[in-house]
Structures are given as C-alpha cells and as structure tokens.
Amino acid sequence: MIKKYIIERRSWIILFLFLQLLVVLVAYLDAAIPLLPLLYIVFLSTMIFLIFFIIRYHVETKYYRSLQEWDTSLDLTRLAPADRPFEKIIESSVIDQTERLKQDAAQNMRLLEQEKDDLLSWIHEVKTPLTAMHLMIERLDDEKMKAHLTYEWLRIHLLLDQQLHQKRLPFMKNDLFIEKVSLKSVIFKEIKALQSWCIQKGIGFDVELKEEEVLTDAKWLAFIIRQLLTNAVKYSEESDIIITSTKWNGQTVLKVQDFGRGIDPRDLPRIFDKGFTSTSKHQDSAATGMGLYLAKKAAEPLLISIQVCSKTGEGSTFTLSFPERNDFDHIAGM
Known part of the structure; x- marks a missing residue:
C-alpha cells in the first residue's frame, strides 16, 4: 500500500x-x-x-x-492495479458493493412476494372453515348463544378481510374496474353483513339515497364503506346510523353519520394514520388503527375524497366525494 x-x-x-x-x-x-x-x-x-x-x-x-x-471481498489490490489512485480503488469497491446490494434487494423482493402469496393463500384457506362455521351457527336454536357466536365470527371475518385487502393494496391499480356502481346495492349488502352485530347493539340504519349511482370500482368501494360502517357500529350504542347521498358542486357525495362517542379534536388530524387508535381511549383493545387507514389508502386510486367532521360525545360524519367520468381519463382511458 x-x-x-x-x-x-x-x-x-x-x-x-x-x-x-x-x-x-x-x-x-x-x-x-x-x-x-x-x-x-x-x-x-x-x-x-x-x-x-x-x-x-x-x-x-x-x-x-x-x-x-x-469485508474480505473488498480486496483493494485485486480491484485495481498498482498505478491506480485510491479514489479509483474505492470507486470500484463501491460499485461492487452496490451490485451486491441490488442482488440482495431483488432477493428480498422475491421473498416478500412469496410471503404475500402465501399469506393470501392462507387467508383464502381460512375462509372455507369460516363459511362452514357460519352455516353451523345459523342452525343453532339458542338465540343468545347464536348472537354471541355470530358476533365473534364477524370479528374474525372482518379482521381477515382487512388483512386480505391490506396485502392487495400495493397492486390495487392492476385490479381496478371502473364502472357505474349502484350505491344502494353496495350499502345494503354491507348492512346485511353487519346485521347480527347491529341487532345485538340496538343500532338501526336510516338510508336516503338521492344519488344512487357512482363511477368507481364496486369491490373496493364496498371495502371502504365496510370500514366506515364497522367503525360507526363499533363506537355507537342504541342509535341510528344515517346514510345519505346527494349532488354537491357536480360531485356525488355520500355521508355516513353516527351518534357514537365521537372523535377527540386533537385526534382528528391523525385518524387516517396507520396504527393510530385514540389518545383519549388509548386502552381500547378492540381498536386496531387499521380500518380508516386502509379506507383512505383504497380511496386514493379511486380519486375518492374522504373528510370527517366529529364532536366528542355527539358522533361523527364521514363524507365520501366521488369523481366524475373525466377524472378517470388518466387511469382508465375513458
């Protein structure tokens, strides 16, 4: 040297x-x-x-x-002849290390893809016994036991559904099919899925849809509405959840209003953050902090804007503003 x-x-x-x-x-x-x-x-x-x-x-x-x-692989005498300056030696070493890092990154990406595929496969496999379990619960004669088991089954079903859509989110744009979707059919299907939980808590729905069709992807819209309704039911007691749709400034607007515990003003800017639950009810073990985060993430490729208005102790109102056909030109070439 x-x-x-x-x-x-x-x-x-x-x-x-x-x-x-x-x-x-x-x-x-x-x-x-x-x-x-x-x-x-x-x-x-x-x-x-x-x-x-x-x-x-x-x-x-x-x-x-x-x-x-x-690192023994950084053999400086091997990387450069004797008449090369130290800067060239280090440059060669950095290039070598960069190539190795690229190979490691590609390998890690393949492992992540494999892990994702394995998890999605596992979720689909679990859904089969869950469906069989639901059919068995429906046959029970004890209504009280039936209600409790249905509630616990629904919790598992919703958690699996969240996990499934969370893994699909990075590839969501490859899965979009933009079409005219009936709000009524999507909303009532999601309400029916939560029926047993709502009956148990004494929660009803008041649905008034002046605008019944929106331009979006039906599957992902159902997922977004499912998160909002699940949130509304979870934090409400013996009250109605009001769902309305209107036209505002040329856009179709859907509102989901509950009369539950509401959201603390200091929490409002963070409710869509991943894993955020609450500062006032931080001990709430039922909250995962994923529902609203996933709803917001799913809404972005669909060009759906989500706003929230809430008062502590009075309830919350979530507003979905849907795009028009021209807004999808750069996505679907419509």
Whole structure:
C-alpha cells in the first residue's frame, strides 16, 4: 500500500525535492550565500518532511485498511492495479458493493412476494372453515348463544378481510374496474353483513339515497364503506346510523353519520394514520388503527375524497366525494 500511496502523492513529493535542490543550487552558484548552513536547513527540512509523510500515510490509509478488515471481498489490490489512485480503488469497491446490494434487494423482493402469496393463500384457506362455521351457527336454536357466536365470527371475518385487502393494496391499480356502481346495492349488502352485530347493539340504519349511482370500482368501494360502517357500529350504542347521498358542486357525495362517542379534536388530524387508535381511549383493545387507514389508502386510486367532521360525545360524519367520468381519463382511458 505504501507504493500506491507514494505514486498517488508523487507530484508534490517531486515538487518538494525540486525546491530543496533549487536552494542548494542557488547557494552553490552564488558565492555570497553560505552553502553549509543551507545544506543543514535542507537536511532538517527533509527530515521533517519524512516524519510528516509517515504520519500522513498512517492517517490517510487507516480507512482503506479497515475496509479490508470489514469485508474480505473488498480486496483493494485485486480491484485495481498498482498505478491506480485510491479514489479509483474505492470507486470500484463501491460499485461492487452496490451490485451486491441490488442482488440482495431483488432477493428480498422475491421473498416478500412469496410471503404475500402465501399469506393470501392462507387467508383464502381460512375462509372455507369460516363459511362452514357460519352455516353451523345459523342452525343453532339458542338465540343468545347464536348472537354471541355470530358476533365473534364477524370479528374474525372482518379482521381477515382487512388483512386480505391490506396485502392487495400495493397492486390495487392492476385490479381496478371502473364502472357505474349502484350505491344502494353496495350499502345494503354491507348492512346485511353487519346485521347480527347491529341487532345485538340496538343500532338501526336510516338510508336516503338521492344519488344512487357512482363511477368507481364496486369491490373496493364496498371495502371502504365496510370500514366506515364497522367503525360507526363499533363506537355507537342504541342509535341510528344515517346514510345519505346527494349532488354537491357536480360531485356525488355520500355521508355516513353516527351518534357514537365521537372523535377527540386533537385526534382528528391523525385518524387516517396507520396504527393510530385514540389518545383519549388509548386502552381500547378492540381498536386496531387499521380500518380508516386502509379506507383512505383504497380511496386514493379511486380519486375518492374522504373528510370527517366529529364532536366528542355527539358522533361523527364521514363524507365520501366521488369523481366524475373525466377524472378517470388518466387511469382508465375513458
């Protein structure tokens, strides 16, 4: 390594030696200048330079020696010939490491894809016994037991549904089919799925749809509405949930209003954050902090805007604003 270091610094080494020889030459040619004192000064300068050179060599090459200790694959003598500067050696090392990192990243991506596929397959497999369990629950004669089992079954079903859609979200744009969707059919299907839970809690629905069709993807719209209704039912007691649709500024607007515990004003800016539950009810173990986050994420590719208005102790109103046909030009080429 000392050879490479000398070669790299050869320009200013030559300059120093040239200046020392110039001083000696001038003293030799000019009789008025004493030669021996200048030779002494040149000797001292050379010694100081050699000491400085040795110190700088150890300081400047410390990092390169440590690279060899960290990773044996970074063989600097193998990566560059002796006449190449240290900068080129490190550049080659960085390129080599970059290629290795790219390969590791590709491998990790394949593993993540495999993990996602395995999880989706597992979720679909679990749905089969869940469906059979639901049919068995429906056959029970004990209405109280039936209601409790249906509620617990519904909780499992909704959690699996969230997990399934969470894994599908990164590939959502490949799965979109934009069409005219009947709000009535989607909403009533989701209400029916929550029927047993709502009966148990004494919750009813007041649905008034002045605008019955929107342009969106039916499957993902159902998922968004499912999260809003689940949230409304979870945090309400013995009250009606009001669902209305109207036309506002050329857009179809759907509102889901509940009269539950509401949302603390300091929590409103964060309710769509992943994993956020509540600051006032932080001990609530039933909350996962994923429903509204997933609803917001699913709404973005559909160009659906979600706003919320809430008062603590009075309830919350979630508003979905749907796009018009022209808004989907850059997505569906419509």
